[in-house]
Amino acid sequence: MKCEIISVGDELLIGQTINTNASWLGEQLNNLGFTMAHGLVISDQKLDIINALSVAEKRSDIVIITGGLGPTNDDITKHTLTEYFNTTLELDKAIEQNIIDYFNNRNLPILQTNKDQALLPKSCQVLPNSRGSASGMWFEKSGVIFVSLPGVPYEMKGIMNDHVFTKLLDLKGEGSVVVNRTVRTHGMGESFLAEVVKSWENDLLKDDLKLAYLPSPGIVKLRLSIIGKDKTSSEAKLDYYISELNKLIPDQIYGYGNATMEGEVGKLLIAKNQTLSTAESCTGGNVSKMLTSISGSSSFFNGGIISYSNQSKSVLLDVYEKYIDINGAVSKQVVEQMAANVRLKFNSDFGISTSGIAGPNGGTDEKPVGTVWIAVANKDKVISKKLNLGYNRERNIHVSSLSVLNLLRLELLKN
Amino acid sequence: MKCEIISVGDELLIGQTINTNASWLGEQLNNLGFTMAHGLVISDQKLDIINALSVAEKRSDIVIITGGLGPTNDDITKHTLTEYFNTTLELDKAIEQNIIDYFNNRNLPILQTNKDQALLPKSCQVLPNSRGSASGMWFEKSGVIFVSLPGVPYEMKGIMNDHVFTKLLDLKGEGSVVVNRTVRTHGMGESFLAEVVKSWENDLLKDDLKLAYLPSPGIVKLRLSIIGKDKTSSEAKLDYYISELNKLIPDQIYGYGNATMEGEVGKLLIAKNQTLSTAESCTGGNVSKMLTSISGSSSFFNGGIISYSNQSKSVLLDVYEKYIDINGAVSKQVVEQMAANVRLKFNSDFGISTSGIAGPNGGTDEKPVGTVWIAVANKDKVISKKLNLGYNRERNIHVSSLSVLNLLRLELLKN
Numbered sequence: 003m004k005c006e007i008i009s010v011g012d013e014l015l016i017g018q019t020i021n022t023n024a025s026w027l028g029e030q031l032n033n034l035g036f037t038m039a040h041g042l043v044i045s046d047q048k049l050d051i052i053n054a055l056s057v058a059e060k061r062s063d064i065v066i067i068t069g070g071l072g073p074t075n076d077d078i079t080k081h082t083l084t085e086y087f088n089t090t091l092e093l094d095k096a097i098e099q100n101i102i103d104y105f106n107n108r109n110l111p112i113l114q115t116n117k118d119q120a121l122l123p124k125s126c127q128v129l130p131n132s133r134g135s136a137s138g139m140w141f142e143k144s145g146v147i148f149v150s151l152p153g154v155p156y157e158m159k160g161i162m163n164d165h166v167f168t169k170l171l172d173l174k175g176e177g178s179v180v181v182n183r184t185v186r187t188h189g190m191g192e193s194f195l196a197e198v199v200k201s202w203e204n205d206l207l208k209d210d211l212k213l214a215y216l217p218s219p220g221i222v223k224l225r226l227s228i229i230g231k232d233k234t235s236s237e238a239k240l241d242y243y244i245s246e247l248n249k250l251i252p253d254q255i256y257g258y259g260n261a262t263m264e265g266e267v268g269k270l271l272i273a274k275n276q277t278l279s280t281a282e283s284c285t286g287g288n289v290s291k292m293l294t295s296i297s298g299s300s301s302f303f304n305g306g307i308i309s310y311s312n313q314s315k316s317v318l319l320d321v322y323e324k325y326i327d328i329n330g331a332v333s334k335q336v337v338e339q340m341a342a343n344v345r346l347k348f349n350s351d352f353g354i355s356t357s358g359i360a361g362p363n364g365g366t367d368e369k370p371v372g373t374v375w376i377a378v379a380n381k382d383k384v385i386s387k388k389l390n391l392g393y394n395r396e397r398n399i400h401v402s403s404l405s406v407l408n409l410l411r412l413e414l415l416k417n
Numbered sequence: 418m419k420c421e422i423i424s425v426g427d428e429l430l431i432g433q434t435i436n437t438n439a440s441w442l443g444e445q446l447n448n449l450g451f452t453m454a455h456g457l458v459i460s461d462q463k464l465d466i467i468n469a470l471s472v473a474e475k476r477s478d479i480v481i482i483t484g485g486l487g488p489t490n491d492d493i494t495k496h497t498l499t500e501y502f503n504t505t506l507e508l509d510k511a512i513e514q515n516i517i518d519y520f521n522n523r524n525l526p527i528l529q530t531n532k533d534q535a536l537l538p539k540s541c542q543v544l545p546n547s548r549g550s551a552s553g554m555w556f557e558k559s560g561v562i563f564v565s566l567p568g569v570p571y572e573m574k575g576i577m578n579d580h581v582f583t584k585l586l587d588l589k590g591e592g593s594v595v596v597n598r599t600v601r602t603h604g605m606g607e608s609f610l611a612e613v614v615k616s617w618e619n620d621l622l623k624d625d626l627k628l629a630y631l632p633s634p635g636i637v638k639l640r641l642s643i644i645g646k647d648k649t650s651s652e653a654k655l656d657y658y659i660s661e662l663n664k665l666i667p668d669q670i671y672g673y674g675n676a677t678m679e680g681e682v683g684k685l686l687i688a689k690n691q692t693l694s695t696a697e698s699c700t701g702g703n704v705s706k707m708l709t710s711i712s713g714s715s716s717f718f719n720g721g722i723i724s725y726s727n728q729s730k731s732v733l734l735d736v737y738e739k740y741i742d743i744n745g746a747v748s749k750q751v752v753e754q755m756a757a758n759v760r761l762k763f764n765s766d767f768g769i770s771t772s773g774i775a776g777p778n779g780g781t782d783e784k785p786v787g788t789v790w791i792a793v794a795n796k797d798k799v800i801s802k803k804l805n806l807g808y809n810r811e812r813n814i815h816v817s818s819l820s821v822l823n824l825l826r827l828e829l830l831k832n
Contacts, residue, residue, distance in 0.1 A: 015453040017444030021436055024458070029432030038430035039465075041458030043439070050454075280702075280723070286709025287695075287702030290723045294701025297777055297810055305725035305733070308695070308705045314720040314763055348729055362712055395712055 003174060005031050006040040006062035008054050010069035010079055011153055014043045023068050023155055030162070033212065033227060034171060034180055036064065046070055051082045059146050064170060069153030071136035073115040080123070080139070083150055087141050089125040094137075097128060101135045126150075129165045133157045138165065147173065171229060181236045184216075185224040185244060186261055187254040188408050192217045199250055206243055220401035253412055263407045264292040270414040271302035271352075278410070279348035280306030281319055281340035283331065284358035284374055289403045304348040309340065319343045332357050332369055334377075338386050341379035352413075353379040354406050358389070360398045372398055376406040378413050385409070418589060420446050421455040421477035423469050425484035425494055426568055429458045438483050438570055445577065448627065448642060449586065449595055451479065461485055466497045474561050479585060484568030486551035488530040495538070495554070498565055502556050504540040509552075512543060516550045541565075548575045555584070562588065586644060596651045599631075600639040600659060601676055602669040603823050607632045614665055621658055635816035668827055678822045679707040685829040686717035686767075693825070694763035695721030696734055696755035698746065699773035699789055704818045719763040724755065734758045747772050747784055749792075753801050756794035767828075768794040769821050773804070775813045787813055791821040793828050800824070 007027050013019040021043060028038045039062060044050040051070075058065040070079030084091055098120035105112040119135045122128055129138030129149075136152040138161040149166055151158045167180055187195065192215050196203070206213055206226070216223040226243060230236035248255060257266045271278055280290050290306045293299050309315040312331050316323050320343050325335040337357045345353025358374025365371035372391035377384055389405055391398045422442050428434040436458060443453045454477060459465040466485075473480040485494030499506055513535035520527040534550045537543055544553030544564070551567040553576040564581055566573045582595055602610065607630050611618070621628055621641070631638040641658060645651035663670060672681045686693055695705050705721045708714050724730040727746050731738045735758050740750040752772045760768025773789025780786035787806035792799055804820055806813045 009456075012453075014440075015443050015456060016447035017440035017442070020440045021456075025429075025432035025435045027432070028430050032431035038427075039460065041424075041430055041436075041456075043456030045454065279729075282702075282705075285706075286714070286718075287697075287705030287721065287723070288709075290697075290702030290725075291700075291706045294703075294723075294725065294775075295811065295814070299701070300725055303701075303725050305729040306702065306723040307733075308702070308709075308721040308723070310705075310709065310715055310718050310720040311763070314694075317764075318720070318722075318762060347733060348726070349732075360709075396710065399710070 003036050003063040004039045004061070005036045005064045005066065006042070006058045007038075008042045008044065008051075008058060008065060008067045009153075010044055010046055010051060010067060012045045014069075015045055023153065023158055026155070026159065027066055027068075027162070030167070031064075031066075031170075033214070034167065034229065035174070036170070046076050046078055048078055048082050048085075051079065052086055055083075055086050055148070058148075059144060063146060065146060065148045066166075067148065067150045068158055071119075071150065071152045073113070073119055073135070079150060083126075083139065083141065083148070084123045087123060087125055087143060087148075089123045091121040092124050094120050094122045094128055097122065097130065097137055100130060100132075104135055129161050131157055131161055132164070133160045140166075140169070179231070179233045179236060180227060180229045181233060181240060182225060182227045183240050183244060184259055185226070185247060185255055186257045187222050187224065187251060188220055188256050188263065188404050189254045190222065190251065192222050195222055195251070195254070199247065202243070202246055202250060205246075209239065209243075211239065211243060219397045220404040253408075256408060256411060262292075263404050263411070265296060267407050267411050267414070268293065268296045268299060268302060270411060274414060274417065276351040276414070277302055277304050277348075278352045278354065279304045279344045279350040281344035281353060281355040282306060282308045283310060283315070283340070283356055284360045285356040285399050285403050285406075286310060286360075288399050289354065289356065289406060292403060292407070304350045307344055307347065315340065319347070330369065332359055332373055332375055334375055334386050334388070337375035337377040338379070338384045341377035341386075342384050345379050345381075351380060352410060354410050355379075356402050356406050358391075358398070358402055360395045360402075361393055362395055374398065374402045374405075376402060376409055378406070378409050380413070385413070418451050418478040419454045419476070420451045420479045420481065421457070421473045422453075423457045423459065423466075423473060423480060423482045424568075425459055425461055425466060425482060427460045429484075430460055438568065438573055441570070441574065442481055442483075442577070445582070446479075446481075446585075448629070449582065449644065450589070451585070461491050461493055463493055463497050463500075466494065467501055470498075470501050470563070473563075474559060478561060479588075480561060480563045481581075482563065482565045483573055486534075486565065486567045488528070488534055488550070494565060498541075498554065498556065498563070499538045502538060502540055502558060502563075504538045506536040507539050509535050509537050509543055512537065512545065512552055515545060515547075519550055544576050544580045546572055546576055547579070548572045553580065555581075594646070594648045594651060595642060595644045596648060596655060597640060597642045598655050598659060599674055600641070600662060600670055601672045602637050602639065602666060603635055603671050603678065603819055604669045605637065605666065607637050610637055610666070610669070614662065617658070617661055617665060620661075624654065624658075626654065626658060634812045635819040668823075671823060671826060677707075678819050678826070680711060682822050682826050682829070683708065683711045683714060683717060685826060689829060689832065691766040691829070692717055692719050692763075693767045693769065694719045694759045694765040696759035696768060696770040697721060697723045698725060698730070698755070698771055699775045700771040700814050700818050700821075701725060701775075703814050704769065704771065704821060707818060707822070719765045722759055722762065730755065734762070745784065747774055747788055747790055749790055749801050749803070752790035752792040753794070753799045756792035756801075757799050760794050760796075766795060767825060769825050770794075771817050771821050773806075773813070773817055775810045775817075776808050777810055789813065789817045789820075791817060791824055793821070793825045795828070800828070 126139040134157040141148040340355035361371035374389040377386035541554040549572040556563040755770035776786035789804040792801035
């Protein structure tokens with residue numbers, strides 16, 4: 003089935019707002035097996051909207067229209083649709099009550115223009131919006147589906163997830179429920195990962211699940227999706243395949259959905275009532291910054307030392323000068339002492355450290371740019387690991403930070 | 418003049434790539450006084466491209482087409498345009514030499530498909546691409562201008578800036594050269610800033626310069642633009658107005674164009690041969706992270722202490738415990754000692770510090786969330802400042818970091 007997306011809004015045409023709605027809709031619908039054929043951006047003008055609708059009606063099976071449903075005068079999509087589908091507006095009492103409740107719950111004053119958002123076209127099927135006051139609308143004309151949604155991304159996505167995807171899949175006749183899961187991995191490149199999970203992936207595909215690899219620096223997300231008749235059995239299938247995946251790459255999976263590495267580490271530290279301090283050289287404060295981005299991080303994070311100069315490594319972290327002279331600041335010996343000593347300095351249960359050549363300058367034949375040592379210390383031991391990263395400074399800092407947090411995460415899971 | 422943007426590429430339709438090209442083009446063209454009327458996203462298919470061109474020809478004066486100019490088989494825009502404009506491809510020797518030079522300069526192997534990118538439609542005016550191997554093309558048909566550009570944003574923007582904007586303004590007959598300048602400010606909100614520069618802004622508009630306020634957390638960028646017949650006199654006008662602005666808000670302007678606060682601070686430290694260390698509490702490493710994102714920052718940044726817990730403030734930074742007990746960790750006394758002592762600990766010329774309540778929890782009536790103290794110390798003195806920020810943790814960390822770097826910047830400029 004051919005899909006067309008019509009985005010209404012001058013702010014999109016003049017680049018004030020980037021059209022992320024169209025990208026999101028395109029990605030989701032493509033993932034569900036619909037054919038994305040056309041995207042349009044038009045201004046908030048009646049004639050442009052009507053022209054776009056009549057062109058879409060001739061060439062597409064499904065037309066999603068976003069934007070122009072707000073309460074102000076420049077929002078004309080609803081009135082234009084009412085005219086295009088030759089119907090009239092009527093008050094939807096249930097929706098009116100929803101809107102009143104929505105404003106009351108937030109202690110916001112309610113205006114007549116807000117209540118007027120409950121005036122909806124007679125011939126449409128109303129798609130309730132639990133996140134705002136503009137309802138979605140579902141029209142059918144000459145076998146073509148038209149869905150009108152608000153332009154606020156959070157509200158638009160809510161209505162799509164709550165109502166539209168399921169209805170569209172019903173139409174397509176391939177089932178009624180789509181369930182997605184995202185598995186977040188660190189420590190294995192996309193192609194290597196694909197090799198390791200090969201037979202699992204084959205079984206998955208045979209079982210009509212879909213898999214997408216979504217790589218970003220230091221992270222490969224695996225998105226599994228399934229379209230089925232029944233949510234419970236679909237979720238059970240996903241649970242099964244994710245548990246099988248966990249057997250293959252137990253150390254690489256650090257979280258699910260929107261989890262972050264620092265968030266997962268923070269949760270483990272809190273659960274185990276452990277504290278942490280950091281000694282950062284090449285990451286320059288980034289590991290600490292990630293940890294302290296978490297609200298409530300003061301319950302597990304005592305602080306850290308950014309020992310950027312060699313002098314500061316010896317003066318503030320008591321790293322033996324001879325270690326720096328003989329092995330260099332980027333070495334197993336130095337990074338292990340950094341982790342062990344920062345733990346003591348801050349009186350923490352764990353100390354973690356990084357030392358490396360972030361680049362683009364400073365590399366040698368023996369230690370090229372991207373050479374990074376990371377370490378984790380507790381009262382019993384110090385473990386360390388060498389990373390061989392690339393030439394991009396920002397990426398090296400980011401991946402080193404993720405790596406040392408993952409090393410800590412794996413240690414926390416052992417205890 | 419009505420503009421239409423046609424973006425060619427399946428990756429845009431299925432949301433793999435967000436269409437930032439269309440946003441950028443819309444913003445730039447709108448800024449130059451063109452009317453943005455339509456945006457289209459279509460797939461790499463001949464019939465779709467031809468349909469889009471013929472619709473655009475009827476309703477628009479200027480049509481910008483991006484994408485589909487690469488060397489591989491799925492890139493069909495050039496061949497489709499050749500057909501649409503009823504012309505043939507011929508070898509452009511100068512462009513061929515450019516392509517050969519481009520690959521040779523980068524030590525890349527050159528394939529026949531790369532050289533074939535010098536085969537260009539006879540009837541078009543070629544727009545050379547100094548950043549890649551796909552040339553831009555300028556066609557005219559029935560009074561409508563069609564411009565075809567590569568989809569790689571960096572190359573597309575390069576060709577627009579090098580050739581297209583000037584040619585379009587010539588057509589419009591309002592002058593020939595557009596010059597933009599961006600002034601970056603920190604420390605004054607958008608509306609307050611507008612009040613302070615009011616009469617300057619009025620003069621500016623009378624002189625046919627345009628001004629846009631572009632606010633983001635902690636930063637307001639002012640974009641000045643002028644369309645004139647002559648680049649030299651336009652630039653002189655901009656120079657004049659920017660120097661006048663500098664008299665009004667000398668402390669707020671920290672840089673121009675793509676400058677960053679940390680980059681400007683780094684340049685000043687290097688120029689004055691001064692070193693720096695940081696003592697961070699509420700910013701949790703973010704100030705250090707910003708500074709060390711600069712390649713070569715080890716020449717001025719010695720390191721820092723993230724004294725997140727009260728204990729670490731007294732043990733590692735020698736802050737008097739009685740100061741913490743009496744005044745609290747978020748106080749002038751504590752933040753000044755942090756800055757002074759971290760300077761000594763790292764043997765640096767300057768020490769900077771932050772201590773505050775980033776939120777969302779931890780506020781009191783006396784010190785609500787968003788209360789932040791910042792300080793700068795050198796061998797002669799310590800200065801400090803209290804900030805009253807908002808309730809968003811991420812934003813508070815970001816704005817506090819910018820603020821302490823700006824306080825340091827102003828001190829560096831005094832010496």
